[in-house]
Amino acid sequence: MLSTEQIINTMSSQGLRITDQRKTLARLFAESPGYLTPKDVYEYMGKTYSGLSFDTVYRNLRVMQELGVLEQVVFEDGVKFRASCSEDHHHHHMICLKCQKTYPIVFCPMQLADAPEQFQVVDHKFEVFGYCKDCAEHAPAKVASGHQHSHGKH
Ligand SMILES: [Zn+2]
Ligand SMILES: [Zn+2]
Ligand SMILES: [Zn+2]
Numbered sequence: 001m002l003s004t005e006q007i008i009n010t011m012s013s014q015g016l017r018i019t020d021q022r023k024t025l026a027r028l029f030a031e032s033p034g035y036l037t038p039k040d041v042y043e044y045m046g047k048t049y050s051g052l053s054f055d056t057v058y059r060n061l062r063v064m065q066e067l068g069v070l071e072q073v074v075f076e077d078g079v080k081f082r083a084s085c086s087e088d089h090h091h092h093h094m095i096c097l098k099c100q101k102t103y104p105i106v107f108c109p110m111q112l113a114d115a116p117e118q119f120q121v122v123d124h125k126f127e128v129f130g131y132c133k134d135c136a137e138h139a140p141a142k143v144a145s146g147h148q149h150s151h152g153k154h
Pocket of ligand 3: 108110126
């Protein structure tokens, strides 16, 4: 994951003004192991910067994501952000639903997608959700019941 300095350097090298707020955001993300919702970030920032609006916070998250220092994942309960992986190249993620540990994967299914001609692809997402080794034992029961069911018909 990117460090506070790496996030700040990338933002400034791409022409973003490094305000005190953006420094705080960089530090917050570099030091957070899991994902943060825009609300988490807003509440954290509100402790230091009173009168800060949710829109301002959200706009900063957007800008940071567009610059590639934050990665965004849409979970079932909404969109969340974390500092980008140190992985430079295009990659996707495997994400543990319990501890939110994220593993970069270099496989990209886009090369296998037979997009219709004339369809101009601007973005694509591919995320795999599951349980890491440490969390697997606490995971909900496997889909074994569905398997049993199909056998039960005979
Ligand atoms: Zn990543
Ligand atoms: Zn886990
Ligand atoms: Zn891809």
